[in-house]
Amino acid sequence: xxxxxxxxxxxxxxxxxxxxxxxxxxxxxxxxxxxxxxxxxxxxxxxxxxxxxxxxxxxxxxxxxxxxxxxxxxxxxxxxxxxxxxxxxxxxxxxxxxxxxxxxxxxxxxxxxxxxxxxxxxxxxxxxxxxxxxxxxxxxxxxxxxxxxxxxxxxxxxxxxxxxxxxxxxxxxxxxxxxxxxxxxxxxxxxxxxxxxxxxxxxxxxxxxxxxxxxxxxxxxxxxxxxxxxxxxxxxxxxxxxxxxxxxxxxxxxxxxxxxx
Amino acid sequence: xxxxxxxxxxxxxxxxxxxxxxxxxxxxxxxxxxxxxxxxxxxxxxxxxxxxxxxxxxxxxxxxxxxxxxxxxxxxxxxxxxxxxxxxxxxxxxxxxxxxxxxxxxxxxxxxxxxxxxxxxxxxxxxxxxxxxxxxxxxxxxxxxxxxxxxxxxxxxxxxxxxxxxxxxxxxxxxxxxxxxxxxxxxxxxxxxxxxxxxxxxxxxxxxxxxxxxxxxxxxxxxxxxxxxxxxxxxxxxxxxxxxxxxxxxxxxxxxxxxxxxxxxxxxx
Numbered sequence: 001x002x003x004x005x006x007x008x009x010x011x012x013x014x015x016x017x018x019x020x021x022x023x024x025x026x027x028x029x030x031x032x033x034x035x036x037x038x039x040x041x042x043x044x045x046x047x048x049x050x051x052x053x054x055x056x057x058x059x060x061x062x063x064x065x066x067x068x069x070x071x072x073x074x075x076x077x078x079x080x081x082x083x084x085x086x087x088x089x090x091x092x093x094x095x096x097x098x099x100x101x102x103x104x105x106x107x108x109x110x111x112x113x114x115x116x117x118x119x120x121x122x123x124x125x126x127x128x129x130x131x132x133x134x135x136x137x138x139x140x141x142x143x144x145x146x147x148x149x150x151x152x153x154x155x156x157x158x159x160x161x162x163x164x165x166x167x168x169x170x171x172x173x174x175x176x177x178x179x180x181x182x183x184x185x186x187x188x189x190x191x192x193x194x195x196x197x198x199x200x201x202x203x204x205x206x207x208x209x210x211x212x213x214x215x216x217x218x219x220x221x222x223x224x225x226x227x228x229x230x231x232x233x234x235x236x237x238x239x240x241x242x243x244x245x246x247x248x249x250x251x252x253x254x255x256x257x258x259x260x261x
Numbered sequence: 262x263x264x265x266x267x268x269x270x271x272x273x274x275x276x277x278x279x280x281x282x283x284x285x286x287x288x289x290x291x292x293x294x295x296x297x298x299x300x301x302x303x304x305x306x307x308x309x310x311x312x313x314x315x316x317x318x319x320x321x322x323x324x325x326x327x328x329x330x331x332x333x334x335x336x337x338x339x340x341x342x343x344x345x346x347x348x349x350x351x352x353x354x355x356x357x358x359x360x361x362x363x364x365x366x367x368x369x370x371x372x373x374x375x376x377x378x379x380x381x382x383x384x385x386x387x388x389x390x391x392x393x394x395x396x397x398x399x400x401x402x403x404x405x406x407x408x409x410x411x412x413x414x415x416x417x418x419x420x421x422x423x424x425x426x427x428x429x430x431x432x433x434x435x436x437x438x439x440x441x442x443x444x445x446x447x448x449x450x451x452x453x454x455x456x457x458x459x460x461x462x463x464x465x466x467x468x469x470x471x472x473x474x475x476x477x478x479x480x481x482x483x484x485x486x487x488x489x490x491x492x493x494x495x496x497x498x499x500x501x502x503x504x505x506x507x508x509x510x511x512x513x514x515x516x517x518x519x520x521x522x523x524x525x526x527x528x529x530x
């Protein structure tokens with residue numbers, strides 16, 4: 001089985017920072033699996049995730065060293081996304097590697113337009129095609145029944161959990177290959193959290209998923225593989241069961257048993 | 262001792278507020294008393310030459326309106342540059358400081374400047390000169406409003422836009438501006454209210470005319486300049502018309518401000 005993404009020996013330094021925030025990180029993202037990143041605040045897990053679709057590049061001056069390979073669409077070879085330069089290549093990358101943020105970020109548009117917007121940018125023009133994808137994405141994000149009668153309302157009128165599912169619908173409408181989740185439930189109530197966790201479990205059938213979470217139980221519940229990070233380094237990576245049942249490193253054990261973090 | 266100081270402070274603050282409000286009330290009372298006396302339908306249906314104010318009101322609105330229409334794209338684009346593209350460069354800081362200085366520049370200075378660069382070379386006052394003076398006063402306000410309103414747009418929204426494959430241009434135009442739309446519109450409305458009541462920048466630039474005109478290339482009717490002229494005339498009726506004009510101008514500015522504030526409050530809720 002080929003990996004969907006492969007981070008190799010990545011060192012990342014924020015613009016103007018004296019020391020790197022990530023040091024020699026390696027991480028595979030396996031196809032149609034959920035990979036979770038855990039670790040205490042400031043360990044670099046979000047920084048790593050944000051390197052994987054190069055959203056860091058919104059601000060200039062950051063320094064990447066190493067390789068982040070993404071499986072080509074024809075599945076034959078890999079492209080190192082750190083070599084991409086033009087805005088067109090970046091846009092293509094972000095259409096293939098979608099991202100869900102911690103805070104729900106509905107655009108100031110209608111519910112329909114929130115999802116159709118990315119499709120329009122990627123060249124879908126026909127109204128009927130847009131409608132089909134919007135409906136399918138909302139179904140996949142388990143939101144259709146709640147919003148089907150008010151697709152033309154402002155998306156900011158939805159509840160927090162609904163907004164987050166809308167953001168997921170918006171990401172999957174573009175048919176990405178990888179979806180990155182950056183603590184997607186930390187701003188949500190337990191019921192919304194559960195709904196999103198269930199959805200992530202289902203999404204793995206179609207997508208490869210990498211999720212950063214503060215919540216160790218969440219990682220244990222939904223992920224196939226887990227990476228434990230600490231102070232900018234990948235301490236341990238392996239099958240989720242192994243990481244939680246018999247971690248090989250002392251630091252991992254201390255963290256998951258709640259001794260620090 | 263502390264209690265006495267506290268009491269004294271409250272008394273003085275209240276007194277200061279009462280004094281301020283007293284004069285404001287006095288001004289409004291005088292305006293209403295003297296202005297309303299001359300208010301009739303004729304004011305709106307006749308031009309200044311026939312004892313009405315129609316041409317000067319329309320002239321004032323045309324000049325302010327044209328200045329706004331030109332000022333909106335210029336000011337907004339500058340504001341967008343400052344917030345979205347400029348980063349923290351020295352140039353950005355310089356432009357920001359410059360617009361702050363321009364915002365507090367005395368309007369008579371702007372009027373004199375336009376007089377020097379347009380009225381003297383062309384040899385006569387004109388509507389366009391008035392428009393330019395109002396434009397110069399207005400742009401810094403729109404720049405800062407746009408800058409401030411865009412600053413309030415959450416950074417996550419820009420990232421989310423990038424994350425679905427939108428270019429910087431699309432993120433700015435379709436997401437950021439739309440998020441800040443109400444705030445920017447309110448700012449523009451208040452900027453309009455600010456320039457519509459200006460006299461000093463128009464005094465030497467547009468001048469004022471007693472006749473109906475929509476030709477901006479020649480001397481142009483202005484309400485504020487006409488009020489200034491009418492107030493110094495010996496004729497009782499003319500002075501009365503000046504009071505009516507002043508009342509109408511105040512009412513107009515007040516209404517625009519109220520609309521702006523109402524929209525602003527509604528948006529915050």
